[in-house]
Amino acid sequence: MDTGVIAVANQKGGVGKTTVAMNMAAGLIRRRGSCIVIDSDPQGSATLWTELSGDPSRFPVEVVLAEDKLNKQIARLQTEFDYIVIDCPPEIKSGSIMNVMSISQILLVPLLPSPMDLWASTRIEELIKRAKKKNPKILAYILLNQIEPRSAMSRGMDEALQEIDIPVLRNRLGRRASYRTSALEGCSVYDLGYRGRAASEEIDGVIDEVLGL
Numbered sequence: 001m002d003t004g005v006i007a008v009a010n011q012k013g014g015v016g017k018t019t020v021a022m023n024m025a026a027g028l029i030r031r032r033g034s035c036i037v038i039d040s041d042p043q044g045s046a047t048l049w050t051e052l053s054g055d056p057s058r059f060p061v062e063v064v065l066a067e068d069k070l071n072k073q074i075a076r077l078q079t080e081f082d083y084i085v086i087d088c089p090p091e092i093k094s095g096s097i098m099n100v101m102s103i104s105q106i107l108l109v110p111l112l113p114s115p116m117d118l119w120a121s122t123r124i125e126e127l128i129k130r131a132k133k134k135n136p137k138i139l140a141y142i143l144l145n146q147i148e149p150r151s152a153m154s155r156g157m158d159e160a161l162q163e164i165d166i167p168v169l170r171n172r173l174g175r176r177a178s179y180r181t182s183a184l185e186g187c188s189v190y191d192l193g194y195r196g197r198a199a200s201e202e203i204d205g206v207i208d209e210v211l212g213l
Contacts, residue, residue: 004078006210007104009088009097011123015110016145018045019179021087024108025061026188027203032211033082038073040066040100046087053186061188070099101131106210107140109166110173113147125164143206144172171205174198 008021021037028035039046046063053059066086067073077084086100101107109124111117128140142161161168173179178199182189189196189203 005074005084005104006106006108007086007088007100008108008110010109011090013090015112015117017110018049018087019183020108020110020143021085022046022049022061023188023203024207025085026190027207028083029060030190031207035061035083035085036077036081037061037063038066038084038086039063041087041089049183049186058191059187071103074103098131101138102134104138107138109140109142110145111142112145122164125166128166140166141210142166142168144168146175147172148175169206169209171202171209173202
């Protein structure tokens, strides 16, 4: 499946958007082709991530700030990179988010196992319906993040999400220290060696499921 633009968005902050975006980009480079991250979050978390590395060779994913004319920026970058991952701002009402989704092939919505996050996801469902009117080919998925197998809430998420008309990925990300460590050290979970092995396998699973083997 030839997929170029992957948007990572959720109207709620603190769901792990940047963690997903940065580690997916690292995984794509290792297994699929060239990739760049567009940081469109006003908090600039993706940009800060690379600054923490202190060494571009340690984290080979290039991060650029979103430009005012994002559509033109993406069109230009598509001629240079196989994949573009967009770390979207934590809100869904801006015109920029609609522009991103109108030209994205895939939308990933990270979701934490909590009632508040579940309730917030209903709003992005409404946005996806509007986006599909402009871009019928966009594929939207919920990605469960920070899952704890022994948690009753984590176990109950699948049943609760049946009420939302967005497919839920089979692969999901666990609540692992390695994800936090990669952000603090300005690298990806792939660069943590044994410490990041389980997390990197989770990211690989998400990439394979979304893009196809």
